[in-house]
Amino acid sequence: MSLLAAGIAAGLAALGASFGIGMVVSKTVEAVARQPEARGPLQTIMFIGIGVVEAVPIMAIVIAFLLMFTF
Amino acid sequence: MEHGTPTFTIDLFGLPVMFDLSTSLMIIITCLIVFFVFFFMTRKLAVRPTGKPQVLMETLMNFVKGMISSNMAWKQGGKFHFMAITLIAFIFVANILGIPFTIILPDEAHTLWWKSPTADPTVTLTLAGLMIVLTHYYGVQMQGMGNYVKSYFQPMWFMAPIKFIEEFTYNLTLGLRLYGNIYAGEILLLLLVSLITTGGILGAVGGFIPLMVWQGFKLFISAIQAFIFVMLAMVYLSHKLSDDH
Numbered sequence: 001m002s003l004l005a006a007g008i009a010a011g012l013a014a015l016g017a018s019f020g021i022g023m024v025v026s027k028t029v030e031a032v033a034r035q036p037e038a039r040g041p042l043q044t045i046m047f048i049g050i051g052v053v054e055a056v057p058i059m060a061i062v063i064a065f066l067l068m069f070t071f
Numbered sequence: 072m073e074h075g076t077p078t079f080t081i082d083l084f085g086l087p088v089m090f091d092l093s094t095s096l097m098i099i100i101t102c103l104i105v106f107f108v109f110f111f112m113t114r115k116l117a118v119r120p121t122g123k124p125q126v127l128m129e130t131l132m133n134f135v136k137g138m139i140s141s142n143m144a145w146k147q148g149g150k151f152h153f154m155a156i157t158l159i160a161f162i163f164v165a166n167i168l169g170i171p172f173t174i175i176l177p178d179e180a181h182t183l184w185w186k187s188p189t190a191d192p193t194v195t196l197t198l199a200g201l202m203i204v205l206t207h208y209y210g211v212q213m214q215g216m217g218n219y220v221k222s223y224f225q226p227m228w229f230m231a232p233i234k235f236i237e238e239f240t241y242n243l244t245l246g247l248r249l250y251g252n253i254y255a256g257e258i259l260l261l262l263l264v265s266l267i268t269t270g271g272i273l274g275a276v277g278g279f280i281p282l283m284v285w286q287g288f289k290l291f292i293s294a295i296q297a298f299i300f301v302m303l304a305m306v307y308l309s310h311k312l313s314d315d316h
Contacts, residue, residue: 041141044138044141044302047295047298047299047302048299048302048303048306050299051248051299051302051303052244052303054248054252055244055247055248058247058248058250058251058252059243059244059247059251061251061255062192062247062250062251065254
């Protein structure tokens with residue numbers, strides 16, 4: 001049962017994270033296409049944004065590991 | 072997949088304080104690698120760079136300088152230059168140590184001795200906590216105690232509890248992001264290796280290419296995570312330093 005819970009938690013986290021990161025990257029690609037000379041700063045901002053988005057699914061993964069190993 | 076950890080417990084006034092020996096060993100190895108790489112790459116310095124080591128070091132310094140100056144004025148942020156270089160080098164080396172191989176002793180507990188030290192939440196949360204405490208220290212030092220306390224009530228007075236909780240969230244996300252990325256990567260590496268070693272001829276053929284691809288991708292993740300950690304530490308520092316809101 002806890003394995004199932006861990007699987008659901010990890011899967012939903014991956015789903016949300018992929019949508020969020022996809023949105024960040026697609027907007028960055030649009031911005032770079034519009035203004036190619038701003039590529040460097042935009043890339044930095046993109047990586048920060050990805051890092052911020054990624055924090056939440058990573059916590060879900062930690063919860064999944066907790067479910068798997070402790071319960 | 073269960074691996075034992077070599078632990079060493081001392082009794083501190085009735086409280087058991089547990090040390091993870093493999094993590095401690097890997098931190099010492101990381102420190103030695105970083106120290107000797109930087110030591111030998113900065114021996115023959117010249118105004119006109121003659122070899123690759125100095126050019127590499129200068130590239131790293133300029134890269135970190137760009138990271139800091141994209142967040143705060145160089146007059147304020149210049150004092151964090153060497154701290155940021157040390158941090159990014161330490162985290163990067165710590166992240167990539169677990170990629171090439173791992174050492175698991177063949178005893179019944181399967182003691183894991185060689186891993187990334189950042190695949191341990193205590194290490195990453197300690198690093199993150201260190202950075203957060205540093206932001207508060209420099210926040211008080213640069214803008215004074217009064218302005219520091221006032222910054223909690225800044226947009227509106229009822230924002231104070233949220234701003235207070237935010238500090239703990241910063242610590243948690245900064246540490247757990249690094250830990251989660253590195254630990255998940257190591258788990259997948261171990262899974263692929265066990266597929267190759269126990270999956271017969273089909274597993275060996277099928278697992279070899281994904282293992283190599285994942286090792287390359289993990290190198291990329293390691294660099295990105297070291298970059299994001301230092302970048303976000305600098306962003307949090309600049310939040311505390313700036314007095315214009």
